[in-house]
Amino acid sequence: MPMRSARFAPVVVALAAILSACRAESTGEHQPPPLASSVVNPVMHAFLSKARAAHHRADIAEKDHDLKTAIVVLREVTEGSRPPLTPEVREVLADTHARIAELRAKDGDFDGAKREVSLGLDLATEPSSFRGHLFEVEGVIEQELMADLDKRGDSTGAAAAKERAKTAFDQAISTQEETIYRAIGTAGPIGSGAPP
Amino acid sequence: MSDKKTKSLGTPQTPGDDLELPESSDGDLEEFAEALAVSLRPREIDARRHEAILARALGGSEADAEEAEAQPDERRRADILRELLDPSRRTGTSSADASLEHRLAGLAHALRMAYAPHEIDQLTSERLLRPALKLASQRSSRRYVAATGVVLAIAAAVLLFFVRPNTPNGGSQQAYLPKLPMIGARSTMDLFDPAEPFPRSGGTTSRIDKIEASRSAELRDNLFASWGVE
Numbered sequence: 001m002p003m004r005s006a007r008f009a010p011v012v013v014a015l016a017a018i019l020s021a022c023r024a025e026s027t028g029e030h031q032p033p034p035l036a037s038s039v040v041n042p043v044m045h046a047f048l049s050k051a052r053a054a055h056h057r058a059d060i061a062e063k064d065h066d067l068k069t070a071i072v073v074l075r076e077v078t079e080g081s082r083p084p085l086t087p088e089v090r091e092v093l094a095d096t097h098a099r100i101a102e103l104r105a106k107d108g109d110f111d112g113a114k115r116e117v118s119l120g121l122d123l124a125t126e127p128s129s130f131r132g133h134l135f136e137v138e139g140v141i142e143q144e145l146m147a148d149l150d151k152r153g154d155s156t157g158a159a160a161a162k163e164r165a166k167t168a169f170d171q172a173i174s175t176q177e178e179t180i181y182r183a184i185g186t187a188g189p190i191g192s193g194a195p196p
Numbered sequence: 197m198s199d200k201k202t203k204s205l206g207t208p209q210t211p212g213d214d215l216e217l218p219e220s221s222d223g224d225l226e227e228f229a230e231a232l233a234v235s236l237r238p239r240e241i242d243a244r245r246h247e248a249i250l251a252r253a254l255g256g257s258e259a260d261a262e263e264a265e266a267q268p269d270e271r272r273r274a275d276i277l278r279e280l281l282d283p284s285r286r287t288g289t290s291s292a293d294a295s296l297e298h299r300l301a302g303l304a305h306a307l308r309m310a311y312a313p314h315e316i317d318q319l320t321s322e323r324l325l326r327p328a329l330k331l332a333s334q335r336s337s338r339r340y341v342a343a344t345g346v347v348l349a350i351a352a353a354v355l356l357f358f359v360r361p362n363t364p365n366g367g368s369q370q371a372y373l374p375k376l377p378m379i380g381a382r383s384t385m386d387l388f389d390p391a392e393p394f395p396r397s398g399g400t401t402s403r404i405d406k407i408e409a410s411r412s413a414e415l416r417d418n419l420f421a422s423w424g425v426e
Contacts, residue, residue, distance in 0.1 A: 015353065035378065035419075038380055039378040039381060040378070040380070040411050044411065045408075045411055045412060048404070051404050052408045055401040055404050087383040088382070088384045092384075092407060095404065102397060129385060129388055130394075136394075136396055176393045179390050
């Protein structure tokens with residue numbers, strides 16, 4: 001009797017393995033490992049891949065002078081599903097907002113462009129080249145707005161845009177300065193002291 | 197010697213002394229003197245003479261000390277005993293009623309082994325040791341192995357059913373806990389030269405390319421780490 005039971009042992013193990021596999025299949029456990037959101041994980045990587053494809057697609061549209069299509073494609077990144085806001089996700093979103101802002105400004109939508117900059121700054125809150133770039137884009141937009149208003153004879157509006165452009169560029173400079181200081185510990189030009 | 201005549205040993209007799217000594221020849225005297233000397237200082241006896249003395253003491257001379265003819269039953273039992281002591285000379289004469297011979301053979305064997313022990317074979321050793329050490333027999337060992345196999349198989353079945361593996365194919369939520377250090381999410385600024393700001397316009401696609409490529413490599417490392425592969 002015991003020998004007969006021993007003969008059935010491999011059968012029992014095989015049945016258990018099959019049951020386990022079926023159970024895993026039925027409960028949908030064949031998923032990529034859900035790594036913590038605090039580490040580089042598949043969801044983050046999927047978002048970055050999507051952003052990359054969208055920017056390449058926008059390049060094609062931009063070359064075709066199809067600014068609206070480029071904007072729509074890039075909005076898939078900023079308004080579509082997104083993973084938890086890790087630093088890299090924030091930076092890619094901020095950079096995409098900056099590009100949409102440029103495109104909208106080129107398209108004559110200055111208000112929309114400035115909103116994009118504002119959204120980008122809400123994401124890139126730490127001093128970085130991304131935040132500095134957003135201020136830079138804001139300054140360029142205000143410059144273009146200034147020129148547009150000046151062309152229309154709105155000198156007051158143009159002057160205000162000019163002031164905003166100067167402010168934006170100053171913020172870009174100080175942000176980049178702090179970014180460099182944080183990265184390499186250099187306190188800017190001689191005599192300038194610590195970053196603001 | 198009792199029928200020999202007695203005589204005086206030549207020592208002066210005292211009056212009234214009626215001690216009579218056996219009459220003897222010179223040879224008898226010499227023999228007697230030698231007996232006295234031997235009793236005083238014993239020495240090695242000649243083997244042949246020793247046998248003769250024993251034969252006389254046992255009631256006969258050495259020559260007529262012949263053994264009586266063995267009876268048929270004595271011969272049969274002798275054969276049984278010989279077979280038991282030396283199985284290689286087996287002739288098939290042993291019978292079931294040879295319990296006495298068996299006991300004698302056992303005793304003889306034990307004496308032989310005590311006097312001149314030799315190497316014991318493994319089977320005999322195990323046969324002798326098993327009852328002493330209360331070891332399980334081969335049959336009970338097989339039963340034990342079979343029972344253990346069944347228990348292990350059931351345990352493995354339960355384990356396979358309730359515990360899910362930690363590989364990507366069918367891994368459980370708890371099993372996804374990383375075992376090796378992983379690359380954390382962080383700013384992508386280390387991919388760019390902080391002293392060289394982004395161009396005023398354009399370049400976004402190339403930056404995203406660089407970020408995606410970097411994180412793609414890091415994701416691969418993290419997945420291997422989550423699977424326990426260094």
